Amino acid sequence: MKVLFGSQGLWDIVEVGFEEPDDIDIITDEKDEELILLRKQDNKALYHIYQAIDEVIFESISATQSSKEAWDMLYRTYRGEEKVKIVRLQMVRCEFDGLRMKDSETIKEFYNRTILLLK
Structure with a gap:
């Protein structure tokens, strides 16, 4: 950029x-x-x-x-700062570990929810 x-x-x-x-x-x-x-x-x-x-x-x-x-x-x-990165990475890991697709959820909705974890 x-x-x-x-x-x-x-x-x-x-x-x-x-x-x-x-x-x-x-x-x-x-x-x-x-x-x-x-x-x-x-x-x-x-x-x-x-x-x-x-x-x-x-x-x-x-x-x-x-x-x-x-x-x-x-x-x-x-x-961001290194400490912020580490804390953010730990939070994302925890959220990612608990990530499961819901029965009522479409693949697109699950994908979007997954992408939101990474922002």
């Missing part, structure tokens, strides 16, 4: 982000054009993030408002 963002000049907007100005009334035309460009870049980066993930992961980041926010959430979830 970093290579994709870098090749399209979007990595800075993902890594640093941008803030909407507090007082929109005092924005000059030049600043307004810059803000529009930053919004477009942010939306393009967010679009690429959404395209790179599956439905289950999308649900966890769909409420984010910017590419930086989505990227940071994904980073924390999948590249």
Whole structure:
């Protein structure tokens, strides 16, 4: 993803982000054009993030408002601290050990429930 963002000049907007100005009334035309460009870049980066993930992961980041926010959430979830990773792995192992398909459950429902364990 970093290579994709870098090749399209979007990595800075993902890594640093941008803030909407507090007082929109005092924005000059030049600043307004810059803000529009930053919004477009942010939306393009967010679009690429959404395209790179599956439905289950999308649900966890769909409420984010910017590419930086989505990227940071994904980073924390999948590249977190070592202790967090170990605890998360232990929790997933326990849940996976107890995973059984219910009689009333379709294969697709069971698959989706299994995938949810991994997010």
